[in-house]
Amino acid sequence: MTALGILVQVMALLVVGAYIFVVADRLMVGTETGVRAALVYPVRRLSFLLLQPVTTTERPDFEAWILAPSLLFGLAAVGAVPIPLDAPSAGGDIPAGLVLFGAAMLIVLVAVYIFGWAPNSALPMIGGYRFAAMVLSVGIPFSLVVLTTAIPAESLSVGMIVEAQSNLWFVIEQPLGLPIYLVTAAAIAFWGPFDLPEGSDLAGGIAAEASGPRLATWRFARAALMVTLALMGQAVFLGGYLGPVLPGWLWTVIKTLILLVILASAGRTLARMRVQRFVWFGWVILLPLALVDVFLSGWIAL
Amino acid sequence: MELKERLAHLAKTGDVPVFAVVGSGHRSPVRRLRLSDGINLVASPRHAAVLLVAGTLTEAATETVSRVHDQMAGPRVTVGWNHPEPSIVPLAENVVGGVPDVTAAIRQQFANVLTGTIPGEPPLLPNVDPVEWRGVGPYGHGGAGMTGGNPYGRPLPLRAPARDTLELDQLPITIGPWFAGFPPGLALRVLLQGDVVQGLEVDSTRFVSDGPGGVFERALREPTLIRDLEMDRARHHLEWMADALLICGVDRLALRADRLASTIEAGDVQRVDRLIASVRRSLLRPMTMRGVGVLPPDVDLTGLGPVARAAGVAEDARAAEDGYDDLGFTPVTHTAGDAWARFSQRAQETTQAIDLAGRAGNRLAFGSGAVEAPDGLHRAEGSRPADRFVAMLEVVLNGEEWGDLVTTIQSFDIDMESVSAPKDVP
Amino acid sequence: MVGIGAALVVFVAAVLTVGAAQWVWSAPGERDLTVPERVPFAGGAEPEFHAWNRFHIRYYAMALLFLAFDMEMVFMYPWAVVFVREGLLALIEMLMFILILVVGMVYAWREKSFEWS
Numbered sequence: 001m002t003a004l005g006i007l008v009q010v011m012a013l014l015v016v017g018a019y020i021f022v023v024a025d026r027l028m029v030g031t032e033t034g035v036r037a038a039l040v041y042p043v044r045r046l047s048f049l050l051l052q053p054v055t056t057t058e059r060p061d062f063e064a065w066i067l068a069p070s071l072l073f074g075l076a077a078v079g080a081v082p083i084p085l086d087a088p089s090a091g092g093d094i095p096a097g098l099v100l101f102g103a104a105m106l107i108v109l110v111a112v113y114i115f116g117w118a119p120n121s122a123l124p125m126i127g128g129y130r131f132a133a134m135v136l137s138v139g140i141p142f143s144l145v146v147l148t149t150a151i152p153a154e155s156l157s158v159g160m161i162v163e164a165q166s167n168l169w170f171v172i173e174q175p176l177g178l179p180i181y182l183v184t185a186a187a188i189a190f191w192g193p194f195d196l197p198e199g200s201d202l203a204g205g206i207a208a209e210a211s212g213p214r215l216a217t218w219r220f221a222r223a224a225l226m227v228t229l230a231l232m233g234q235a236v237f238l239g240g241y242l243g244p245v246l247p248g249w250l251w252t253v254i255k256t257l258i259l260l261v262i263l264a265s266a267g268r269t270l271a272r273m274r275v276q277r278f279v280w281f282g283w284v285i286l287l288p289l290a291l292v293d294v295f296l297s298g299w300i301a302l
Numbered sequence: 303m304e305l306k307e308r309l310a311h312l313a314k315t316g317d318v319p320v321f322a323v324v325g326s327g328h329r330s331p332v333r334r335l336r337l338s339d340g341i342n343l344v345a346s347p348r349h350a351a352v353l354l355v356a357g358t359l360t361e362a363a364t365e366t367v368s369r370v371h372d373q374m375a376g377p378r379v380t381v382g383w384n385h386p387e388p389s390i391v392p393l394a395e396n397v398v399g400g401v402p403d404v405t406a407a408i409r410q411q412f413a414n415v416l417t418g419t420i421p422g423e424p425p426l427l428p429n430v431d432p433v434e435w436r437g438v439g440p441y442g443h444g445g446a447g448m449t450g451g452n453p454y455g456r457p458l459p460l461r462a463p464a465r466d467t468l469e470l471d472q473l474p475i476t477i478g479p480w481f482a483g484f485p486p487g488l489a490l491r492v493l494l495q496g497d498v499v500q501g502l503e504v505d506s507t508r509f510v511s512d513g514p515g516g517v518f519e520r521a522l523r524e525p526t527l528i529r530d531l532e533m534d535r536a537r538h539h540l541e542w543m544a545d546a547l548l549i550c551g552v553d554r555l556a557l558r559a560d561r562l563a564s565t566i567e568a569g570d571v572q573r574v575d576r577l578i579a580s581v582r583r584s585l586l587r588p589m590t591m592r593g594v595g596v597l598p599p600d601v602d603l604t605g606l607g608p609v610a611r612a613a614g615v616a617e618d619a620r621a622a623e624d625g626y627d628d629l630g631f632t633p634v635t636h637t638a639g640d641a642w643a644r645f646s647q648r649a650q651e652t653t654q655a656i657d658l659a660g661r662a663g664n665r666l667a668f669g670s671g672a673v674e675a676p677d678g679l680h681r682a683e684g685s686r687p688a689d690r691f692v693a694m695l696e697v698v699l700n701g702e703e704w705g706d707l708v709t710t711i712q713s714f715d716i717d718m719e720s721v722s723a724p725k726d727v728p
Numbered sequence: 729m730v731g732i733g734a735a736l737v738v739f740v741a742a743v744l745t746v747g748a749a750q751w752v753w754s755a756p757g758e759r760d761l762t763v764p765e766r767v768p769f770a771g772g773a774e775p776e777f778h779a780w781n782r783f784h785i786r787y788y789a790m791a792l793l794f795l796a797f798d799m800e801m802v803f804m805y806p807w808a809v810v811f812v813r814e815g816l817l818a819l820i821e822m823l824m825f826i827l828i829l830v831v832g833m834v835y836a837w838r839e840k841s842f843e844w845s
Contacts, residue, residue, distance in 0.1 A: 003734040010738050011745075030554045044316030047309040048351070051416060052375045054754040055348055056761060057768045058456070059778070070747040077742035081735045094731035099805055121768035122475050122779040126497045126704055133787045136794040143801050150808040192551050193589060200549055201483050201708040203345040208769055211348040211375035213753040217746050271586040272551035274594070274705055275497075279787055280842045283833065287797075291826060294804075298819050301812055346769055366772030372764040427764035459781035471781035481771030489773055496784035498844060505773075703786075703844055 010080045014073075017227030018220055021260050028268040052212030060209075061118040068115035069214065073221035075111060079104040079228040084159045086241045086248030097158040098150055101232055102143045105188055108225065109135040112190060112197055115218065116206035127197035127205030130275050134187050134196060137282025141290035142184035145177045148294050149236040152301040158232070162240035169239040173300065176293040178237040180286060182262065185229040187278075189222060192267030196275050230259035307417070314413035317342040321350035321374065323367050324486035325357030326511040326719045328383065331401060332356050333541050337560050338405040345482035347373040351415065352408050355391060356383040358511040363479070364390045366489075366509065368426040370480055377422030379415040381408050391426065462495055470495060479509040479718075483549055483708040486510060487718030490695070497704045502696050513719030518675040522682045525666040528625050529568060531673075532659035537563045538676040539608075539652040540574075542715050546645060547581070549712050550590045555580055569660025571653050578649045591642035595710030601694055606687055607678030609714060612647035613639030619674035625665040629658055641713040648715075677715045686720035789841035793833060800829055 019042050026038040056062070082097025094100055109132060116128020150156050152173070153164035161170075171178045187194040198205040210218055234240060234255035241248030273281065319342050324332050332354070335341055344350050347370045355367060367390055371380060382396035383404045397407045414420045459471040478489030487510035493501030517534045520526060540563035547556035558577055566573065597603070603610035603617075610617060611633060618633035620626045634650045636643040667673070671682040678687030691714045699707050768775055785791070804822070811818050836842070 003737040006734045007738050007741055011742070028554065030557050041316065044312050048313035048316055048319075048416075050753065051306065051309050051313055051377070052351070054750075055373075055375045056766055058763075058766045066747060066750055069750065070743045070745075073746045074739045074743035078735050078739040081738050082731070094735060096805075097731070100732075100735055117780075119768065120779050122473060122477075122494065122770060122775065125779050125783065126494075129497060129783055129785060132785070133790070136787070136791050139794065140797045140801060144804070147801075147804055147808050150805075151811050154809055154812050156805065156809060193585070195551060196705070199705065200345055200551055201705045203482055203769065203771070204349065207349075208346040209348055213750055215349065217750055221746065268554045269552065269580075269584055271547075271584045271589045271591075273589040274703070274709075276703060276842075276844050277589065279790060283790065283793075283842050284837060287833065288830075291830070295819065295823060295826075298811055298822075302815060302819070348769060369764060369767060369774065370769075370772045372762070373767065373769050425762045425764050429762040429764065431763055456776065456778050459777045459779075462784075469782075470784045473777060473779065473781050475770060475775055475777070475779075476773035478771040478773060484771070489771070496786060498784070498786060 006081060009085070010077050013080060013085075013231070014077060014224040014227055017230075017256065017260070018223035020257065021223045021226050021264065022219075024261050024264040025267065028264045030268075046216055049212050049216035052215075054214045055209070055211045057119045057121055057209055060120050061114075064114040065118035065210075065214070068111050068118060069217035069221045072108065072111040072115075072218070073224055075104045075108055076221060076224040076228045079225075080231055082158045083228075083231045083235050084162060084240065085252050087159075093157060093159050096156045098146060098156040098161070098236075101158070102146060105142065105229070106135065106139050108188055109139075111221075112206060115210075116197060119209035121209050123202045123204075123208050124206045127199070127202050127208075131190060131197040131206070133275055133279055134190075134194065134282070137279045138184040138187045138286060141180055141282065141286040142188060144287075144290040144294055145174075145180045145184070146232070146236060148174055148177060148290075148297045151294075151298055158235050158240075161236050162242060165239040166242060169237065169242075171237045171239075174237075174293060174297045176289055176296070178233065180290055180293065181233055181237065182259070182266075184286065185233060186263055186266065187282075189225045189229055189263075191222075191226060191263060193270035193272050194278065195267070195272060196278065199272055201272075226260065226263060227256070230256045230263065233259045310416040310418070314416045316340070318352055318408055318412040319344045319350045320352045320354050320408060321347045321370060321480075322354045322356060323359070323363075323370065323480050324510070325355070325359040325363075325385065327514045328357035329486065329717075329719075330537075330541060331383070331404075333544060333560060334401050334564055335405065336544075336557070337564060338401060340409060341405055343482075347371075348375050350374050351376075351378055352412055353378065353380045353391075354383060354404070354408065355380060355385045355393065356404075358386060359390050360508050360511055361390070362507045363509040365427075366479055367391050371423070372425040372427055377415045379411045379420065379423060381411055392423075394420065394423070462500075472500060474501075476505065478505070479507075484711055485716045485718050488692075488711070488716060492707075494704070499699055499702050499704070499707055502699050504692050504695055508718075508721070510719050513717070518673050518680060521667060521673045522671065522680060525668050528629070528662040528665045528667050529659045531667055532655040532662065533566075533568055535676050536566055536574075536652045536655040536659065539648045539655070540566065542648060542676070543577075543581075543645070543652075546712055547584075547586075549708060550586060552581075552584050552586065555584055566656065568656060568662075571656050571660075574649075574653050574656060578653075581645075581649070586645065587642045590709060591640065591645060591713075592638075593640050594706045595641040595644075595698065595713050596639050597694070597698060601697070605679035606690060607674065607676065608647045608651060609644055609678070609691075611651075612636045612643035619672050619679055620667075623667050625662070625667050626658070628665060629661055631658065641709050644713040677717055685722050686717070688717045688720045689722050691716045692721055786844035787842075789836060789839070793836050793841065796829060796832060800825065 022042040023038050026041045079101045082094045112131045113128045116124040149161050149170050153161040190197050238255045241252045243251035322332050379394045382393040397404045459473040462470045462472040473494045476491045479487045489505035491503040492499050544556045544559035603615045614637045616635045636647050673680050
């Protein structure tokens, strides 16, 4: 596949996926407007945000403020490159795809932090620093559970990892993997119940000063990030494009949707965790569990 | 421009982002507005297109409301709701009526301002720099201090006393009175070091006028049906729970609590029980509330209602009433005294109230000068519990992380409409 | 290495797309904001100070611990690939390495490094 082909594929995937995710989230809130209204909700919302002007604060860091949504979307896009859609070599089959993905997801910290820093306003800034605490706490367990899937595959290529699941999906072979992955992925996408940087106790936190197109691009980039995380989740734990009868790409789509719906519903039904509890949770619960996952899976693979 | 028209046509049928300034007597109605189709109450004016000014505000609120108005990104429009003083902010329209009326008005004005039928409102405050420019260069560089001079007029944060030879900053900032995480009208001046509160002072300015007083105020003066009192208590607690759930990010359950508050009937305990079971499954206790907002042991809890009972003080004015005695009333208590105990306390008092209301028949409560209101003991003479809560904030919240501070303040259920005038605060 | 090249192309293109979208949409026909419209939001009150400050992060000890574990992650990527080939030896070696780090983690926990100091 050429670079241009991959670019078109990734962009299309993220735009469509982000749309579906926003619709799913809208349905999860439980307003009585119904499915039809939810389907047009993203369009109406985007139209409104495009009509609003971009506001600024007194002395913001303009460059950082414009860079943050761009960087977040860039990271979401580059994280999706190594994920194969219907065959091991489809997509940008990168030998060390897992490393690229892991690196991109941890740099999300920079995008979120500067988005909170840029407006020079107290509440967004607290949000940015909260996110730093979160990523430092879950970055290691997140990388560990993703890396563990490379052990039986003997490769860091995502295509090879999917192929290694032809007998048994890793969600069963590595039972701790997917739950830890979903929890840490929600945290990295600052999605509920870990939406601490954008919490309602900070009046919207990092996004409190953003309006119009700036808010639209930020929300879009975050939805795209969720899609990338769900795509990788299904590839390394749910056997990616493997599945009977249906074509491979359809399996990828179905499994991605399942993970997106799980994440969306958790975001709206679970209470936001306190930041101190979260740091404790990341280090004392998630990290040891992730280490157990590594060695248990290693033992099984031998 | 044709593109803009097309966008406006699409956007006007969508959700209206509303920033609400809630004056006296309108906390409940604004909460009910959350159930209205197509109204989305937002926490930051930057996200809003409509400013809703509900109920009565004091003269002192003018500047703060104008500031919030100007912070809206625009095209913006202001709608009043039973708001008698157009002097505070110029209103595009003042609606006198209930939730359906104001919903229709908000939707109409939103469509008008998007399609250009009415122009967006200009800023209200004068376009002058707040503080004189004291920087040397165009970016404030070249003077003394970290960035040299005072960029954009405002000074850099204060230097905290050195600790372990580490010099850190402290940021004094006033938050409120229209910060969605606080009760409407509460403004706090906090000294923040990082995200931790190192000093705190309550702004004694009154921003909301005295409340009209509901069934509990009436019960102080005349015999009242227990049924009415208890149903009002249940509704009040359910609305409070919806607020708590919103602050903790459980929007779905908050909506259910709101819906329950507007439709609950006497004796219908099961629906409340189901809601509380869902709240437990949302992990509200372990994730957010456990161990947060515990009061120091020397705080006097008498008369503080659910907050006192959540800390083990089995004190309830209803226990002394004959009518309640007939119904076999005994106060519920919890022991932990944290934010979750307060939530759980109010949840159980809600089911208890609905049960009592269902069995109360025509029994009357004779207030005899004291009535157990949802936020604590009200007496015919003397201050309301809100005064005591406001007075204790300073002690309770010092050293708290910001999120815990918001959770704690919400857990008290402070009604700023019943706070005494500044001179009376003890 | 068409893969890495493609990843670079996608990254740059994605960043530029969103950056350009922001710039194009906010450029034409915008009026300058007045002073009160630019005041940072604090619930209606006016800030007296710049918000930027030397923010006291309460989790600095935890951040140091993160560095130690992050270095360990660097070793684990190649380790995971050769693990099955090297067998039990690789498992035991990494176990020893991790155990040393875990001792550090337990110590940090005991010292309350995961709480706000």
